[in-house]
Amino acid sequence: MRVRSIRCAVPFALSVALVLAVTLTGAIAQTGFGAQARLISGETRISGDAAALHMSLALSQAVPYRVRVLGEPPRLVVDLNTVDWAEVDLGDMARSVRSVGALRIGYLPDGWARLVIDLAGPFVLSRSEQRVDSVQGTSQIDLELYRVALEEFEQLARNEEQFAARTSAALLHPNAHVAGVRFEPRKPLVMLDPGHGGIDPGAERDGVREADLVLEFARHLRETLLRRGIFDVAMTRDADEFVSLDGRIRAARAVGADLFLSLHADALPEGLASGAVIYLLGDKASDDSAAYLAERHDRADMLAGVDLTRNTDEIARVLMSVAWQDTAPRSRALAEALVEGVDAGGLRLHRRPIQSGAFTVLRAVDMPSVLIELGFMSSPRDLANLQDANWRIGMTEAISDALELWHERDQALQPLRRQ
Numbered sequence: 001m002r003v004r005s006i007r008c009a010v011p012f013a014l015s016v017a018l019v020l021a022v023t024l025t026g027a028i029a030q031t032g033f034g035a036q037a038r039l040i041s042g043e044t045r046i047s048g049d050a051a052a053l054h055m056s057l058a059l060s061q062a063v064p065y066r067v068r069v070l071g072e073p074p075r076l077v078v079d080l081n082t083v084d085w086a087e088v089d090l091g092d093m094a095r096s097v098r099s100v101g102a103l104r105i106g107y108l109p110d111g112w113a114r115l116v117i118d119l120a121g122p123f124v125l126s127r128s129e130q131r132v133d134s135v136q137g138t139s140q141i142d143l144e145l146y147r148v149a150l151e152e153f154e155q156l157a158r159n160e161e162q163f164a165a166r167t168s169a170a171l172l173h174p175n176a177h178v179a180g181v182r183f184e185p186r187k188p189l190v191m192l193d194p195g196h197g198g199i200d201p202g203a204e205r206d207g208v209r210e211a212d213l214v215l216e217f218a219r220h221l222r223e224t225l226l227r228r229g230i231f232d233v234a235m236t237r238d239a240d241e242f243v244s245l246d247g248r249i250r251a252a253r254a255v256g257a258d259l260f261l262s263l264h265a266d267a268l269p270e271g272l273a274s275g276a277v278i279y280l281l282g283d284k285a286s287d288d289s290a291a292y293l294a295e296r297h298d299r300a301d302m303l304a305g306v307d308l309t310r311n312t313d314e315i316a317r318v319l320m321s322v323a324w325q326d327t328a329p330r331s332r333a334l335a336e337a338l339v340e341g342v343d344a345g346g347l348r349l350h351r352r353p354i355q356s357g358a359f360t361v362l363r364a365v366d367m368p369s370v371l372i373e374l375g376f377m378s379s380p381r382d383l384a385n386l387q388d389a390n391w392r393i394g395m396t397e398a399i400s401d402a403l404e405l406w407h408e409r410d411q412a413l414q415p416l417r418r419q
């Protein structure tokens, strides 16, 4: 089989608008673009994991095509001129691919067929190639994408913004007759957020740093959750490094997290607080300790030069937003399930186990988020517990029980929630 390769060098292009009608001239002569091409089942494939996406579209004949990766939300847009989608169920094919959210196919008024894939984070295109079998007349379009840091994606997005605005607004218009295929992810994804890290050690007692304690705890919790097989798990940091509060939320969004669990073990000056506390986002702190903790957690961001001057406004805006009306009760239910779990595990709870405060890290409106103080390093008993392997096993099991309980209840309420 003679294969003609039409390769497009894509150095690091975020979005490559490739209208291959020009480069395909040779192939046109041999295969012709006359009739509508079909996707060939069995040879069309979508695969990948959380960090990569590969797609091979096998076609009954070569077609002009163009590929773009757009931001906000990240998505891959593939246009083919002209192709009949009917033969292959791409949605079904993509169902087990972690990097893919929803997938939509449709036809644009001007004859282009469009495929839009929601990406579970910032991806860029590393390869885009159509290979034409000049004997059979068939072709295969191969696309490869890999995940990049959000900063890199945003930088590239800015460069492409104007072009994207020109093309995507018109092409992604809902009137473009897009047939929908939407599906649920396989497992809910928990984002564990070990507090502090890097320049910010958190609380310190007897040479023990909160940043280290909670990272160690998060790793054990991740293991426990993965072993049970109900959830997938990601972490905002897996090393002693500084991550801004906003960066933690963005990291959770980037992987499409379903819930956000910030882990802490702070110290309070009066040294009286002990036992686990679950904090929710609120405009008014439930007490002085909550106000102190919220303020203290913002301090590292300020040290690192992150501008938090509008933070109070931001939290007020979140609390008033429509999306929050859906998320707030889910966060509260999560907090309640955690209290039940910790209590059932025979572990210590604070006398007021659910509290609220203006915690910057909890202000994502699109996923239930809570902050757990596993205990307080300022309490000698809690500090001993936090360093005790048996206590840690008890606590990771209790939290895992709680997350499963919450998820079950949350699923049951799903049909009642507005879309």
Ligand SMILES: [Zn+2]
Pocket (backbone or CB within 6 Å): 195, 196, 202, 203, 210, 263, 264, 265, 266, 297
């Ligand atoms: Zn902390």
